[in-house]
Amino acid sequence: MAEANRISTMLSMVLGAERFPVKVDELAVEYSRQCFAESPIDKVQGEDLDGFDGLLKANKARSKWLILYNSATPSEGRKRFTIAHEFGHYILHRHQQDLFECGDDDIETGDNNERDIEAEADLFSSTLLMPLDDFRRQVNGHPVSFDLLGHCADRYGVSLTAAALRWTEIADKRAILVASRDDHMLWAKSNQAAFKSGAYFATRKRTIEMPRAALAYSDNWSAANETQTTRAQAWFPREASSMPLTEMTKVAAQYDYTLTLLLMPDAEWQRPRHDDEESEEDTFDHFIRNGQPPVRK
Numbered sequence: 001m002a003e004a005n006r007i008s009t010m011l012s013m014v015l016g017a018e019r020f021p022v023k024v025d026e027l028a029v030e031y032s033r034q035c036f037a038e039s040p041i042d043k044v045q046g047e048d049l050d051g052f053d054g055l056l057k058a059n060k061a062r063s064k065w066l067i068l069y070n071s072a073t074p075s076e077g078r079k080r081f082t083i084a085h086e087f088g089h090y091i092l093h094r095h096q097q098d099l100f101e102c103g104d105d106d107i108e109t110g111d112n113n114e115r116d117i118e119a120e121a122d123l124f125s126s127t128l129l130m131p132l133d134d135f136r137r138q139v140n141g142h143p144v145s146f147d148l149l150g151h152c153a154d155r156y157g158v159s160l161t162a163a164a165l166r167w168t169e170i171a172d173k174r175a176i177l178v179a180s181r182d183d184h185m186l187w188a189k190s191n192q193a194a195f196k197s198g199a200y201f202a203t204r205k206r207t208i209e210m211p212r213a214a215l216a217y218s219d220n221w222s223a224a225n226e227t228q229t230t231r232a233q234a235w236f237p238r239e240a241s242s243m244p245l246t247e248m249t250k251v252a253a254q255y256d257y258t259l260t261l262l263l264m265p266d267a268e269w270q271r272p273r274h275d276d277e278e279s280e281e282d283t284f285d286h287f288i289r290n291g292q293p294p295v296r297k
């Protein structure tokens with residue numbers, strides 16, 4: 001993050017505040033040429049990468065590096081994020097490896113807990129493309145909506161998913177972004193506050209069906225109705241019955257999945273009542289079997 005912020009500060013000084021979206025391909029080449037002249041990034045180009053979204057590799061002598069992105073990638077935003085992710089590997093990790101091959105699972109939605117260098121490259125990328133000071137200026141004082149996040153996605157030239165994830169990081173409440181297709185979760189990411197309160201879905205460990213009451217559930221789907229406030233228990237059985245949850249959905253056409261943003265006030269832990277203790281136990285067992293005991297506040 002510090003490295004990306006340093007580059008951002010420099011760009012702001014040279015280009016001013018209205019400098020978005022970041023021209024990351026030119027930046028990677030120019031910056032590396034000036035700062036690391038003995039082994040710069042020589043080229044950034046699209047190619048038909050079988051099974052990868054992005055790749056960073058050195059030549060034999062390690063005197064130059066190449067960034068490739070999958071030319072079949074459907075969106076400009078995704079390409080930009082991928083190039084910035086590979087640029088991140090170059091800045092942060094090039095002394096560890098000669099070759100970085102990054103797949104769909106690593107970029108944008110990389111799992112923070114499993115592969116550290118992927119999470120670092122993602123953080124570098126989102127920090128470089130969507131600096132927090134500017135991001136805050138775009139969203140502060142506005143209620144969050146997919147329209148607002150769409151404005152951010154346009155400004156920074158990133159996907160709606162990347163902008164929404166960035167927003168959850170600075171949200172002042174618990175926020176969870178869920179991607180789903182055919183009534184099942186593809187992935188879900190909780191911000192720190194949500195994760196610490198146990199409001200998360202372990203989508204990498206098991207298949208999770210969307211709650212029947214979810215807006216994005218096929219039976220309920222109507223394009224006109226994109227927001228609802230419901231009981232948090234519909235999504236998280238351990239939440240207090242009085243806990244409200246706001247749910248927003250949007251079809252992310254370019255990825256062929258639906259995004260759901262869940263918002264909740266801070267957690268208040270309640271002991272399970274006797275009459276529903278059994279279902280509480282089940283949820284608990286589920287989490288613990290997966291090696292992820294929930295954190296109680």
Ligand SMILES: [Zn+2]
Nearest residue numbers: 102106118121
């Ligand atoms: Zn990577």
